[in-house]
Amino acid sequence: MLRVNSDPRTTVPPVAQLQAAPTWRTVDVISDLHLQPSEPQTVQAWRDYLAHTPADAVFLLGDLFEVWVGDDALDEPGSFEAECAAVLQQAAALRPLFFMVGNRDFLAGDLLMQRTGMTALADPTVLVWGERHILFSHGDALCLDDVEYQQFRTLSRSAAWQQQVLAQPLAVRRAIGKSARTESEQRKQAGAPYADADAQMTATWMDAAQAHWLVHGHTHQPADHALDGHRWRIVTSDWHIDADTQRSEVLRLTSAGWQRLSPQAACAG
Numbered sequence: 484m485l486r487v488n489s490d491p492r493t494t495v496p497p498v499a500q501l502q503a504a505p506t507w508r509t510v511d512v513i514s515d516l517h518l519q520p521s522e523p524q525t526v527q528a529w530r531d532y533l534a535h536t537p538a539d540a541v542f543l544l545g546d547l548f549e550v551w552v553g554d555d556a557l558d559e560p561g562s563f564e565a566e567c568a569a570v571l572q573q574a575a576a577l578r579p580l581f582f583m584v585g586n587r588d589f590l591a592g593d594l595l596m597q598r599t600g601m602t603a604l605a606d607p608t609v610l611v612w613g614e615r616h617i618l619f620s621h622g623d624a625l626c627l628d629d630v631e632y633q634q635f636r637t638l639s640r641s642a643a644w645q646q647q648v649l650a651q652p653l654a655v656r657r658a659i660g661k662s663a664r665t666e667s668e669q670r671k672q673a674g675a676p677y678a679d680a681d682a683q684m685t686a687t688w689m690d691a692a693q694a695h696w697l698v699h700g701h702t703h704q705p706a707d708h709a710l711d712g713h714r715w716r717i718v719t720s721d722w723h724i725d726a727d728t729q730r731s732e733v734l735r736l737t738s739a740g741w742q743r744l745s746p747q748a749a750c751a752g
Contacts, residue, residue, distance in 0.1 A: 491627060492683040495691040499605035501581075503612040507539040510610075511749065512734040514544035514621065514700030515721035517587065519664075520563050522725040528746050529722065532733065533574035535750035540578055542604070544700050544719060545585020545621030550660035553649050554594035568598050575600030583608070585621040585701060586632070589639060590649065609692040613738050618692045622699030622718070625685060629678035677702045685716055696741075698734065705732060705743070717741060 503510075518526055533541070548567070556564040574580055583604040584591050596603050607620040627633060638644050648656065679702055689697050689710070697716045705720035720732035720743070733749040735742045 492681055493687055494684075495687060496607060496624075497605070498618070498688075498692045499608040501604070501608055501610050503610055504539070504579075507612070508737065509538045510540050510542065510612075510736045511536055511538035512542045512544060512619070512698055512719055512736065513722070513732075514585070514719045515546045515703060517546055517549040517721065517723070518563075518567060519549035522723070524724040525722050525731070526567075528724055528731055530570050532746040532750060533570060534577075536578075536733070537750070538578065538735070540581065541574070542581045542583070542619060543601075544583050544619060544698070545606070545623075546587045546700065546721075547582070547585070548588045548591075550664060551588035551591045551595075552656035552660045553590055553653065554592045555649075555653055556657075557594060557598055559653065568595065571599035571601060583619065583621055586623045586636065590645060607688060607692065609694055615696070615738060616692055616694045617736065618689060618694035618697045620688070620697065620699040622680060622701035625680035625688070625699065626678035626701065627681040627684060632678075677704060679704065680716065680718075686710070689714060698736075 513532075516525060516529055518529065520526075548564075551564070556562050557568055559565065571580065580599070580601040581604045582591070582596070582599075582601040583606050593603075595601070604619065606624065607618055610617040610619060623632070623636060648659075651659075680699065685697060688694075695714055697714075698719065699716075700719040700721070702718055703721045704718055706718050708716040708718070710716055717734065719734050720730055721728075722731040723729070724731050731746055733744045733746055735744055735749060
């Protein structure tokens with residue numbers, strides 16, 4: 484149960500736990516791909532990566548899609564969502580895929596998991612891998628300085644709000660998603676900065692999970708942050724190969740540490 488506290492920085496959320504398989508030697512983490520038909524190079528790099536990575540498991544930490552308007556999009560003939568689901572299904576047949584929703588694809592539900600063979604991952608979840616505890620999160624809940632978004636996050640995670648949205652026709656939801664993407668792009672073009680993870684809240688979460696590493700995305704600010712000498716906050720990269728940033732990166736974890744690799748290098752072994 485969530486511990487009630489007036490200060491979110493000292494509130495401990497429920498932390499799910501996942502035990503690594505004894506055979507795992509390498510785990511890959513990717514996030515913030517924002518897959519969309521208008522960025523075909525990013526989509527192709529993602530397809531190639533999933534088909535060829537040698538990792539024992541892959542964790543997808545949210546914002547895999549630029550927008551997810553509901554699982555019923557999977558049944559629309561020729562939809563982009565159905566094409567992506569087929570790629571995920573093929574990848575999940577090769578190795579475990581774990582999926583955590585982000586702020587763009589939080590409407591992903593049980594049908595997507597069933598169609599693809601992915602395993603849904605609660606936010607946050609601690610991976611117990613030998614003696615090491617690795618805490619996974621999308622990261623948006625940690626960015627407390629983005630007050631407007633935090634208010635929307637609370638609203639949009641409620642069952643009543645989601646039911647109301649999903650009751651709208653698919654075409655209406657697609658139009659809403661397109662409008663949201665346009666607004667987001669306008670903010671980005673205006674130079675609006677991404678909020679970063681709150682330091683005190685990060686420490687609270689890591690203490691609760693007894694975590695050595697916290698791995699998250701969302702901020703589009705890939706970096707390795709040393710915390711109090713023996714713990715690390717590791718921020719994954721976004722993927723925007725078609726955009727000016729030309730950025731894409733796989734975070735590869737082993738029991739000894741981590742590497743940041745291009746998708747091509749990650750597939751080379």
